[in-house]
Amino acid sequence: MVELQYPGYSQVRELSRDEIERHQKRFTGITVSAPGTKVIGEDENGDDVTEYVCDVRVGFVESWAIIRDVLVNTVAYGIIADKDVPVLMERNEAGRVSIIGRSRVALPGRESSNSLVFSTYTYADLDFVFMAELTLTGGLWKDGYGHLMASPQGVAGVSYRIDFICDVLDWNETDADDNFDYGTDQWGQTSCSWNHLSQDHIGNDEVAIESIE
Amino acid sequence: MCVGKMSRNRFFGTKIGQIFKSTIRYPDFKVFIWNPHRTTISDVVMGRAESPRYDITEYVTSIGYAENIAFENKDNIEYPTCKITVVRDTNALPIQINERTLLDGTPIRIVQGDTRVPVEEWVPVFMGVIRGNPSSNQFSRKVNTGPAMEFVAVGREENYENSVVTAKPFEQYTDMGTVVVTSAIDYMQLDRREIDIGYQNYYVAHKQSQFVDIEVMKAMAQALQTVFKKPKFNSDGKLIACDSLFTKPPARVYENKDLVQSILRRQVGSQINNSVRLLGLRDAMTKIIERDQRITEGSITVGWFRRKVDMTVYMGDPAGESEGGQKVQETRMEHDFQGMTLGGDAQWYPEIEDDGYSVFQGRLRMETGYAPEIQMLMLIVYTALALEAAFAWVAKAFGMQGCLSNPPCDWYRALIGLARDMTMVAISWIMTRMGHLTFEIHGTPFQFAYQQLAATAELSGILTKDRKEIEIKNDWFYDLTYMQNAARILLKRELAKRWVYDIVMLDDALLEVDDVIVFTGSGVEGAEDENDMKFYINSIQKDITRKSPHTGIAKISAWRVS
Numbered sequence: 001m002v003e004l005q006y007p008g009y010s011q012v013r014e015l016s017r018d019e020i021e022r023h024q025k026r027f028t029g030i031t032v033s034a035p036g037t038k039v040i041g042e043d044e045n046g047d048d049v050t051e052y053v054c055d056v057r058v059g060f061v062e063s064w065a066i067i068r069d070v071l072v073n074t075v076a077y078g079i080i081a082d083k084d085v086p087v088l089m090e091r092n093e094a095g096r097v098s099i100i101g102r103s104r105v106a107l108p109g110r111e112s113s114n115s116l117v118f119s120t121y122t123y124a125d126l127d128f129v130f131m132a133e134l135t136l137t138g139g140l141w142k143d144g145y146g147h148l149m150a151s152p153q154g155v156a157g158v159s160y161r162i163d164f165i166c167d168v169l170d171w172n173e174t175d176a177d178d179n180f181d182y183g184t185d186q187w188g189q190t191s192c193s194w195n196h197l198s199q200d201h202i203g204n205d206e207v208a209i210e211s212i213e
Numbered sequence: 214m215c216v217g218k219m220s221r222n223r224f225f226g227t228k229i230g231q232i233f234k235s236t237i238r239y240p241d242f243k244v245f246i247w248n249p250h251r252t253t254i255s256d257v258v259m260g261r262a263e264s265p266r267y268d269i270t271e272y273v274t275s276i277g278y279a280e281n282i283a284f285e286n287k288d289n290i291e292y293p294t295c296k297i298t299v300v301r302d303t304n305a306l307p308i309q310i311n312e313r314t315l316l317d318g319t320p321i322r323i324v325q326g327d328t329r330v331p332v333e334e335w336v337p338v339f340m341g342v343i344r345g346n347p348s349s350n351q352f353s354r355k356v357n358t359g360p361a362m363e364f365v366a367v368g369r370e371e372n373y374e375n376s377v378v379t380a381k382p383f384e385q386y387t388d389m390g391t392v393v394v395t396s397a398i399d400y401m402q403l404d405r406r407e408i409d410i411g412y413q414n415y416y417v418a419h420k421q422s423q424f425v426d427i428e429v430m431k432a433m434a435q436a437l438q439t440v441f442k443k444p445k446f447n448s449d450g451k452l453i454a455c456d457s458l459f460t461k462p463p464a465r466v467y468e469n470k471d472l473v474q475s476i477l478r479r480q481v482g483s484q485i486n487n488s489v490r491l492l493g494l495r496d497a498m499t500k501i502i503e504r505d506q507r508i509t510e511g512s513i514t515v516g517w518f519r520r521k522v523d524m525t526v527y528m529g530d531p532a533g534e535s536e537g538g539q540k541v542q543e544t545r546m547e548h549d550f551q552g553m554t555l556g557g558d559a560q561w562y563p564e565i566e567d568d569g570y571s572v573f574q575g576r577l578r579m580e581t582g583y584a585p586e587i588q589m590l591m592l593i594v595y596t597a598l599a600l601e602a603a604f605a606w607v608a609k610a611f612g613m614q615g616c617l618s619n620p621p622c623d624w625y626r627a628l629i630g631l632a633r634d635m636t637m638v639a640i641s642w643i644m645t646r647m648g649h650l651t652f653e654i655h656g657t658p659f660q661f662a663y664q665q666l667a668a669t670a671e672l673s674g675i676l677t678k679d680r681k682e683i684e685i686k687n688d689w690f691y692d693l694t695y696m697q698n699a700a701r702i703l704l705k706r707e708l709a710k711r712w713v714y715d716i717v718m719l720d721d722a723l724l725e726v727d728d729v730i731v732f733t734g735s736g737v738e739g740a741e742d743e744n745d746m747k748f749y750i751n752s753i754q755k756d757i758t759r760k761s762p763h764t765g766i767a768k769i770s771a772w773r774v775s
Contacts, residue, residue, distance in 0.1 A: 117697045120673040126705050127775060130744075131712065 043139060221336060221448065221723045222464075229334050232327045233721045236471050239328040240720070240765040242757050243270045243335065244297070246343075247320040254320040254342055254369065258450035259406050262320075265307075272310045274298040274361065275758035276323060278339065280726045282751040283370070284434040284443050286683065292368035292446075295323065295339055301349060301360040311362070312347055319343040321366045322450075325722040325757065336722040338757075340450035341368045369446040370430060373401050378432050382423040389413040389440060389689070390454070393433045397444075397452055400429040409451045413440045418496035418691045419663065439689045441702060448725070455727050459705060459749055459774040464728035465721065473732075474717040474766065478741075478773075486707040488671035488682035491700040493690030499664040508541055508654045513579055515648035522579040528572070528654060540571040544656035550649070557581050559650055572656065581648045591640055598633035605629065666693050670700035672708065683707060709772035714748060720755050720767040727751075729774070747775035 039048045123132040134141045224230040232238060247257055251264035275298050283291035303309045320342055326335025347364035378400045383392055390413040397403045397410075424432045433444040442454040470476075508528040515522055528541055546561030563575035605626040671680070685703060690696050724730065727750065734744040748771035755767040 117667070117693055117700075118669045118671070119697060119701065120671045121701060121704065122673045123708075125673075126701070126708065128705065128708060130773065130775070131708065 221725065224336055224723055227334065229326055229330050229336060230723060232330065233336070233723055234465065234467075234472070236719065238719065238765055241326055241328050242273075242276070243268060243324045243326070243332055244273045244276070245269070245322045245324075246315070249316050249318045249320065249342075252320065254340070254372075254450060255404060255407060257320045257322070258340065259404060267308050267314075269299065269305075269308070269310060272300045272302055272305055274300060275756055277754075277756055278323075279754045280368075280752060282726050283445065284431075284438075285751075288431050288434065290370055290374050290428070290430050292370035292374075293339060293341070294368070295321075295341070295366045296363065297366060298361055298363050299347075301362045312349065315343055315347050315362070315364050317343060317345055323757070325720070337448045338722055338725075339366070339368070340446070340448055341366045342372070344371070369450055369452075373430050374428070376400055376429045378424040378427055378429050380423060380425050382421065383417050385417055385420050385422075387417040387422075389415045389417070389436050392417065392436045393444065393454065396424060396429055396433060396436075401452075403452060407451055409447070410454045413437070413442070413454070415440045417689070419494065419688075420496075420498075422689075435687055436689055438687055439699075441699075443727070445727070457706075457727055458702070459709070459729065459747075461729055463731045463747065464724055466731045466733065468733050470732060472719040472721070474719075475715075476717075476732075476742075477715040479713045479715055481711050481713055484681050485711040486681050486683040487704075488669065488680050489700050489703045489707060490682055490684045491668045491670075491690065491696050491703060492684065492686040493666040493668070493693075493696050494688040495664040495666055495693075496691040498661040500659055500661055502542075502657055502659040505543070505655060505657050508544065508656050508658065510651070510653045512649065512651045513577075514650075515579075515581060519648070520581045522577070522650075524577050525574055526577050526654060527574045528656070540566075540573060540660065541656040541658050542570040542572060544572050544575060544654055546577065546652055546654050548650055548652040557650075559652060561652075561654065575654070577652060579650050591636065595633060595636040595640065598629055598636060602626065602629045602633055663688075666690070666696060668693060668696035668700040670697070670704040672704070705774075709749065709774050712773040713751075714771050714773055716748070716769040716771060718767060718769065720757075720765045724750060724753065724767075724769070726753055730771070745775065746773060748772065749774045 041049045043049050123129060134143055245266045245268055247262050247266060248264035252262035256262040277296040278293065279295075280293040281291040283289060299310055299315070301311050303311055308314050321339075322337060323339040324332070324335040324337045326332060343364055343366050345365065347362040349362045378396060381396055381399060390411050393413075394405070394408050394410055397408050398405060427435075430444055437443055437454050440454075441456065441458050443457050445453055445455040447453050467473075509526060511526070513522050513524070528544075544561070544563045546559070548559045550557050550559075557580055559577065559579040561575055561577055563572045565572055609626070669682075671682075690699065730748050730750065732742065732746045732748075734746070735742045737743055748769075750769055750771045752770040753767060
């Protein structure tokens with residue numbers, strides 16, 4: 001038997017949704033640095049294998065935090081340790097980049113009481129290779145236009161995607177709403193951000209951002 | 214083939230099976246009917262019909278056969294239909310062909326074959342009943358209208374479209390096959406021999422499970438979804454659990470496209486679901502505890518002569534079964550004697566259930582704090598003062614000698630009266646106030662419930678605004694790990710619906726909806742069909758006729774799955 005503490009009387013069926021909404025309200029904004037590349041290992045020929053990385057700043061009602069070198073397509077868990085809110089950056093097979101906050105939305109109670117599981121799959125994961133929009137040629141993932149893309153990856157875990165997303169369709173600075181402007185100011189004023197970002201990443205187009213839905 | 218319990222897999226390897234995979238054909242068909250006044254479709258299926266079988270093939274001009282996939286997304290019950298054109302002939306043999314023989318409910322069977330093979334070896338492709346009265350042109354100014362009639366025959370599913378399971382419970386650990394079979398027997402009135410479904414090795418896990426007020430076919434579809442199957446009547450007329458997995462063995466592997474006239478990939482002009490949220494129900498009961506809160510409240514007022522109160526206080530809902538119903542634990546009482554206690558006290562005694570912590574009710578015991586002696590003393594004092602005042606009044610009224618009639622004694626009399634009245638006021642005040650208790654019972658309500666489980670499978674990298682999620686709720690799912698895989702399978706199904714192919718090919722009577730077929734690759738580098746192409750059939754349409762150019766051509770709609 002699993003015990004749940006304080007979920008709200010007679011709301012069992014709505015627990016999942018409620019919990020997600022509760023988390024959602026805590027987010028105020030998210031900012032992303034320009035993408036860069038980072039060596040993540042070597043291939044069989046001894047050549048460097050690089051992946052796109054970004055820095056991500058996640059704003060909450062209570063505070064904010066910066067996560068360095070978030071691999072595009074990779075979940076970076078424990079960014080904000082006390083809140084246990086990881087952020088996922090994904091580049092889909094069409095080349096778009098999305099930033100997805102994922103929370104380990106275990107229902108209140110013990111860890112074993114998890115009732116939600118969230119998984120994402122690439123076409124390859126689903127054995128639908130013929131549907132894939134990217135092809136692997138010479139160790140590189142390319143789209144139909146010949147552009148280099150990050151390798152598609154699926155994610156599975158006991159977590160649930162919180163329904164906010166930062167959509168970076170291109171890498172130019174994007175207008176955003178008031179909340180975001182406020183967040184940008186904060187971003188610039190922090191000692192660990194602006195210059196560091198500029199040094200670490202190619203392109204140096206600072207922040208492509210969007211608001212929270 | 215529709216892996217499961219098939220009517221057509223018995224033809225694999227047979228001569229007719231080989232013919233339908235070849236390009237040399239002499240196609241033919243037969244249409245049989247039975248007298249609905251003498252038999253039922255159940256009897257026909259079980260081979261015990263009292264009516265003779267009537268061959269009306271000679272009078273059938275054409276058959277438009279259509280079969281679509283059932284139970285996709287909207288719980289739609291689909292059934293094969295045949296639009297049959299016949300020549301009206303009242304002198305026909307062995308029976309006349311008119312509206313008096315082609316009656317509503319007439320059992321009808323269609324078989325397809327080849328003239329080189331005996332009819333007994335042909336493939337049954339349809340078993341159903343005629344619906345409604347045949348349409349017939351009564352008068353027309355056009356020439357050559359002919360004595361044609363048209364009628365529609367439908368598959369057996371149609372008969373059960375509106376059959377409802379009022380309530381059917383299942384015991385824990387019942388196999389899902391048993392769930393389906395017993396439901397079909399009880400609510401479709403099928404004989405066990407009409408049901409070709411066995412154990413599914415998936416068990417009812419919840420302590421209490423039942424179908425309630427649901428169409429029987431939909432109920433069975435929900436139950437069978439747990440093992441990725443669907444209820445369906447095969448072309449022998451038997452109820453089967455049809456496998457719906459893309460990974461099932463292909464019904465046919467075509468090593469070339471000799472049979473194919475065309476394969477067209479059709480654009481689906483709408484957004485397809487790219488996320489599946491599967492909802493289930495955990496089988497273990499979950500204890501849901503609320504915050505500590507006030508459960509109930511009240512007040513008690515007792516009078517002078519009642520010092521003790523012993524009453525039962527109920528909270529929440531009445532006690533029900535060991536599961537369900539609101540219960541409270543860790544109860545306590547907060548109370549107030551409205552300022553004066555004088556030794557008054559109130560106690561809360563929760564009545565704890567056998568489980569050691571559940572509380573539905575308790576006893577509240579209160580004492581005003583009045584000692585009986587004090588009560589009696591106040592009563593005596595009041596009585597004495599009242600008598601004294603009465604004596605003083607009598608003495609004065611009758612002019613009796615003594616201090617009572619003297620002016621100083623007027624003061625004495627007034628003081629006695631005042632003391633008496635104050636005593637009465639005190640008694641009255643105490644009676645109303647000191648016996649007044651307000652109380653609140655606090656505790657933590659809790660209940661047991663099956664917790665909802667949610668497994669979401671989504672295509673990687675979908676943005677929120679691009680996400681189109683389908684929510685599938687099926688309380689027969691209870692294991693989150695199993696559901697994770699199920700959600701993945703369902704996601705594949707949704708994604709495949711974006712890759713629809715129209716295949717026009719020589720009719721292969723062994724194929725039916727929910728079959729998987731494979732065309733081996735062309736091997737041409739860069740060609741779309743360079744590798745094998747695997748399809749899942751979702752509809753079949755064909756004209757079974759002697760008229761060219763439609764003879765022996767089938768139009769298949771299929772999802773590409775590999």
